[in-house]
Amino acid sequence: MINDYQDFIGRVKKLTRINLQLYKEAQMKRRLTSLYEKKGYRNFGEYFQYISSDSNGLNEFLDRMTINVSEFYRNGKRWDVLDQKILPRLIQKNDRLKVWSAACSTGEEPYTLAMVLAKHMPLSKVSILATDLDEEVLARAKMGVYHERSLNELPVDMKRKFFEKNGDYYKVNSEIMKAVTFKKHNLLADSFENNFDLIVCRNVLIYFTEDAKDMLYVKFSNALKTDGIFFVGSTEQIFSATQYNLETEDTFFYRKR
Numbered sequence: 001m002i003n004d005y006q007d008f009i010g011r012v013k014k015l016t017r018i019n020l021q022l023y024k025e026a027q028m029k030r031r032l033t034s035l036y037e038k039k040g041y042r043n044f045g046e047y048f049q050y051i052s053s054d055s056n057g058l059n060e061f062l063d064r065m066t067i068n069v070s071e072f073y074r075n076g077k078r079w080d081v082l083d084q085k086i087l088p089r090l091i092q093k094n095d096r097l098k099v100w101s102a103a104c105s106t107g108e109e110p111y112t113l114a115m116v117l118a119k120h121m122p123l124s125k126v127s128i129l130a131t132d133l134d135e136e137v138l139a140r141a142k143m144g145v146y147h148e149r150s151l152n153e154l155p156v157d158m159k160r161k162f163f164e165k166n167g168d169y170y171k172v173n174s175e176i177m178k179a180v181t182f183k184k185h186n187l188l189a190d191s192f193e194n195n196f197d198l199i200v201c202r203n204v205l206i207y208f209t210e211d212a213k214d215m216l217y218v219k220f221s222n223a224l225k226t227d228g229i230f231f232v233g234s235t236e237q238i239f240s241a242t243q244y245n246l247e248t249e250d251t252f253f254y255r256k257r
């Protein structure tokens, strides 16, 4: 019989390879406690019995521990900077770009990347890897179909150019879809590819402990080419970037030294 959060963490790691120790504790505990209480369980021990013997329960747990909210062109001003300042510079030095959208959720971010990149170069010269821990969001991402509200931030010309509209739903066109490869990947457990020109990792680092972030900054920095760019979320400024061989290029953009 297990009865507390630390035991639960150990068991979950064995079952799924997900290390909850590296996620901020108070936040995660609150989310999971409200989930198991709603289902009538009294403690983490009972809840673990359930998720380890019921695949729907396990999926629901995975769904709750990861927060999947995303949208196209999220925090638009930053995408404008990518478009107008960062990409022109990257392209000057490289005629092909290797890009990674890490923790891509349901695909809005990597597809936005493809749309912005398409303004600058043929997509045949771009490879975009898009990864997430959660297989369900990846399956949705691969479908490329979104409700109108996910596109609210996207400039109208891009909306017109890159989607086919069907009622309230919008489907990403095939040229954009072809540019993105989706893959399951756990940032906290799997190895990283390298030689990226641009890595986008937004709105996931906030859930991790300081130790986990520190480890990830090292790995992201190593995964970038010299002069490659690391683009983070709008609450995720890196305070001691130089420690990771990164220099501030613009707000929320870092260049590998």
Ligand SMILES: C[S@@+](CC[C@H](N)C(=O)[O-])C[C@H]1O[C@@H](n2cnc3c(N)ncnc32)[C@H](O)[C@@H]1O
Residues within 6 Å of the ligand: 066, 067, 068, 069, 070, 071, 074, 102, 103, 104, 105, 106, 108, 109, 131, 132, 133, 134, 137, 185, 186, 187, 188, 201, 202, 203, 204, 233
């Ligand atoms: C809030 S979404 C961010 C989506 C997108 N990057 C954006 O900014 O709109 C966070 C995503 O991080 C993923 N995630 C959480 N922990 C992860 C991990 N250890 N490895 C990879 N992805 C993870 C979740 O599954 C979720 O899809």
